[in-house]
Amino acid sequence: MEPKRGEHGSHVAAPSLWPVGFAIGVAILLLGTILGWVIAGLGAVITALFGFLWIRDATNDLRGEEVAIEPERREVAPRASATAEPRPANEGEAGMPLPEEGEVERYPRSAFLGAATLGVGGVIGGLVTVPVLGFTILPAFTSQGSGQVDVGAVDDFEKEQWLITTFLQDPDQGEVSRRTAYIRNNGELDGQPSFTILSHRCVHLGCPVQPNGPVRDDEATRETRAENEITRIPADPSGFGCPCHGGQYDTEGNRKAGPPVRAMDRYEFSIRGGRLLLGQTYSVSEVRGQGAEARIKRHRLAKPGVHVDGPSSWLYPISPP
Numbered sequence: 001m002e003p004k005r006g007e008h009g010s011h012v013a014a015p016s017l018w019p020v021g022f023a024i025g026v027a028i029l030l031l032g033t034i035l036g037w038v039i040a041g042l043g044a045v046i047t048a049l050f051g052f053l054w055i056r057d058a059t060n061d062l063r064g065e066e067v068a069i070e071p072e073r074r075e076v077a078p079r080a081s082a083t084a085e086p087r088p089a090n091e092g093e094a095g096m097p098l099p100e101e102g103e104v105e106r107y108p109r110s111a112f113l114g115a116a117t118l119g120v121g122g123v124i125g126g127l128v129t130v131p132v133l134g135f136t137i138l139p140a141f142t143s144q145g146s147g148q149v150d151v152g153a154v155d156d157f158e159k160e161q162w163l164i165t166t167f168l169q170d171p172d173q174g175e176v177s178r179r180t181a182y183i184r185n186n187g188e189l190d191g192q193p194s195f196t197i198l199s200h201r202c203v204h205l206g207c208p209v210q211p212n213g214p215v216r217d218d219e220a221t222r223e224t225r226a227e228n229e230i231t232r233i234p235a236d237p238s239g240f241g242c243p244c245h246g247g248q249y250d251t252e253g254n255r256k257a258g259p260p261v262r263a264m265d266r267y268e269f270s271i272r273g274g275r276l277l278l279g280q281t282y283s284v285s286e287v288r289g290q291g292a293e294a295r296i297k298r299h300r301l302a303k304p305g306v307h308v309d310g311p312s313s314w315l316y317p318i319s320p321p
C-alpha cells in the first residue's frame with residue numbers, strides 16, 4: 001500500500017544538490033571580495049538562487065505542499081498456493097538478518113549524503129575564508145611597532161628645496177632599517193603645511209632610486225634624536241631615475257619611462273610640535289598637478305612590480321604582507 005504523509009512518522013527530504021550550489025556561491029562571493037565586485041555580485045546571485053531552492057525544498061512540509069513519493073514497485077512472487085492465506089508480517093523469518101554483535105552499524109544513504117554535503121561546503125568555505133581573513137587581519141598585527149619617525153623640525157626643510165633624508169625606520173633594528181625619502185616642503189595650502197615625500201624604493205623591483213641632478217653633499221646636515229641619526233642632503237633633481245633597469249620618474253613621482261608599473265610610493269606625514277613625522281608608506285597610481293596642488297590617486301601599499309589600478313591590478317588580487 002502506498003504510504004501517506006504523516007502515516008509513518010515525518011517524511012525525510014530527499015538528498016539534494018542545492019546545498020552544494022549554495023556553498024559554491026558563498027565561495028565565489030568571498031573570492032569576489034578579493035578579485036572584484038563583479039565576481040562578488042555573481043557569487044551573491046548564485047548564493048541567493050541556490051539558497052532559495054534549498055529553503056524551498058526544506059520547507060515543503062511546513063508549507064503543506066504535497067511531495068510526490070514514488071512507491072516502491074517489485075514483481076509479486078507467485079504464491080505457493082493460490083488458496084494459501086497470506087501470513088501476517090510478524091510471523092516467519094526476518095526479511096534481513098539482524099546485525100550480530102560487533103558488526104558494523106548500517107548507515108543510511110541520506111545521512112551520508114547530508115554529511116558529505118556539509119563537509120564539502122565546509123572545506124570550500126574554509127579554503128576561501130581562511131586566506132581572506134588572514135590577509136584582512138594580519139596587517140593589523142604585522143604593522144605593529146612601525147611608528148612614526150621624527151626627521152627634523154619643519155624649519156629644517158626650506159621651501160621648494162628637495163632634501164635627501166635618511167633615517168632609521170626602527171632604531172632597535174639598527175642600520176638594517178635605514179631608509180631614504182626625498183622630501184620637498186611645498187609651503188602651505190589653506191593654512192596647512194604641505195610636503196611631497198617620496199620613498200626611494202623603485203616600484204619596478206625595489207632598487208634605490210636616485211635623483212637626476214646635482215646633490216650637494218657638502219651642505220649635508222646631521223641630527224641625532226632618540227638614537228636615530230638623520231641625514232639631510234640638499235639636491236636639485238629634474239626627476240628621479242633607477243640605476244637598475246632605467247626606470248624614470250618626474251618630480252611628483254609619476255612614471256615617465258622604463259619598466260616601473262606605477263608612480264613612486266609616498267610617506268604619510270604629520271606635524272607635531274613643529275616637527276615633521278613620517279608615517280606609513282602607501283602606493284600611488286598617478287599624481288595630477290604639482291606640489292601642494294597635487295591630486296594623488298592613493299592605494300594601499302603594494303609590492304614593487306604590482307599594478308595598483310586598472311584591469312592589470314586584477315592579476316594581483318593579493319599582496320602578501
Ligand code: FES
Nearest residue numbers: 202204242245247
Ligand atoms: S628596479 Fe628600478 S627600473 Fe628595475
